[in-house]
Amino acid sequence: MQEIKITLTTSPKEKPADQSKLGFGKIFTDHMFLMNYDEGQGWHDPRIVPYGPIPLDPSAMCLHYGQADFEGMKAYRTASGKIQLFRPDQNMARLNVSNDRLCIPKIDEEFCVEAVKALVKVDADWIPTAEGTSLYIRPYIFAIDPMLGVHPAKHLIFAIILSPVGAYYAAGLAPVKIYVEQNYVRAVTGGTGFTKAAANYAISMKAQEEAEKEGYAQVLWLDGVHRKYIEEVGAMNVFFVLNGEVITPSLDRGSILGGITRKSCIELLRSMGYKVTERNLEIDELIAAYDNGTFDEAFGTGTAAVISPIGELKYGDKHMTINNGEIGAISQKLYDTLTGIQWGKIEDKFGWTVEVK
Numbered sequence: 406m407q408e409i410k411i412t413l414t415t416s417p418k419e420k421p422a423d424q425s426k427l428g429f430g431k432i433f434t435d436h437m438f439l440m441n442y443d444e445g446q447g448w449h450d451p452r453i454v455p456y457g458p459i460p461l462d463p464s465a466m467c468l469h470y471g472q473a474d475f476e477g478m479k480a481y482r483t484a485s486g487k488i489q490l491f492r493p494d495q496n497m498a499r500l501n502v503s504n505d506r507l508c509i510p511k512i513d514e515e516f517c518v519e520a521v522k523a524l525v526k527v528d529a530d531w532i533p534t535a536e537g538t539s540l541y542i543r544p545y546i547f548a549i550d551p552m553l554g555v556h557p558a559k560h561l562i563f564a565i566i567l568s569p570v571g572a573y574y575a576a577g578l579a580p581v582k583i584y585v586e587q588n589y590v591r592a593v594t595g596g597t598g599f600t601k602a603a604a605n606y607a608i609s610m611k612a613q614e615e616a617e618k619e620g621y622a623q624v625l626w627l628d629g630v631h632r633k634y635i636e637e638v639g640a641m642n643v644f645f646v647l648n649g650e651v652i653t654p655s656l657d658r659g660s661i662l663g664g665i666t667r668k669s670c671i672e673l674l675r676s677m678g679y680k681v682t683e684r685n686l687e688i689d690e691l692i693a694a695y696d697n698g699t700f701d702e703a704f705g706t707g708t709a710a711v712i713s714p715i716g717e718l719k720y721g722d723k724h725m726t727i728n729n730g731e732i733g734a735i736s737q738k739l740y741d742t743l744t745g746i747q748w749g750k751i752e753d754k755f756g757w758t759v760e761v762k
């Protein structure tokens with residue numbers, strides 16, 4: 406394994422005094438990890454350096470053609486002072502899925518988990534300790550070839566930055582209002598919906614902005630072809646409880662991100678004895694369930710958002726208030742169990758947590 410060269414900052418920043426006001430992704434720690442790719446050399450020169458600007462040629466490919474992707478994961482401080490990651494191998498495996506689709510050279514997954522650990526160790530004092538807070542970890546890759554031809558890059562940077570965070574939504578675990586998008590689409594079969602391509606997020610902002618103007622937290626995307634199958638929310642996968650059965654859209658079309666929280670929730674719910682089905686789910690089925698009183702619960706899942714109950718769904722003129730706009734029993738149980746494992750309060754029977762020593 407390559408050695409990671411560490412250069413520590415000589416001017417550490419002030420840490421946030423009030424952990425209740427962290428929000429999401431606004432503050433960054435003292436250091437970052439960098440590694441370069443150059444054709445013929447592969448990934449090389451892994452290093453931890455003081456956090457700061459990265460020089461880029463104005464013609465750098467990522468700025469023009471968006472050849473960039475990323476991951477999102479977290480480090481948690483347990484009551485006994487240990488630092489834990491949650492299924493980091495899954496994030497690095499998914500980064501390679503994104504890399505493959507975007508013609509970005511593969512990374513060494515195991516080495517990149519070690520890089521995350523090394524960086525988290527250096528900035529360990531930045532991990533917040535207040536209830537519900539964690540250290541968000543953002544690994545990302547971008548193409549830096551100084552040229553305007555549209556070709557896969559031969560020169561790239563892999564970076565990791567860290568951000569102490571609280572709740573992703575200002576409302577915390579309170580139910581969010583979601584708007585079913587009818588004008589714009591996010592992904593189609595054959596596209597990049599199953600990856601964390603930076604461009605997926607750029608094209609989602611217009612819908613997001615319009616939803617926010619109407620007082621909604623995010624949009625729920627429908628499939629890009631039939632405009633009827635439920636896909637996912639901007640930064641979360643979605644689950645619905647209809648007549649006691651937990652249903653989440655299947656990943657078959659290749660237009661939905663395979664969330665690590667999604668996968669973990671399916672495993673957790675099944676271990677608790679719930680029936681969980683991955684299948685195509687039409688918006689009309691949700692409306693029918695709402696109208697006949699069998700729409701029990703809805704929630705989103707994601708690293709940043711954790712478990713986010715959905716209190717209202719709007720589809721055209723139809724406003725559906727779910728579970729009286731309150732947190733449902735399954736959402737609460739999942740939140741307690743998942744965060745319990747992540748913060749080391751509940752025994753991890755699945756072997757999902759990885760200690761940063």
Ligand code: PLP
Pocket residue numbers: 477637638639640641642662663664665666667706707708709
């Ligand atoms: N869907 C999208 C579009 C996302 O950006 C995310 C967040 O990464 C998720 C789903 C949830 O994925 P995960 O649970 O791996 O964080």
Ligand code: COI
Pocket residue numbers: 476477478606639640707708709710
């Ligand atoms: C995450 O949940 O880690 C994400 O990447 C969501 C992000 C787009 C804010």
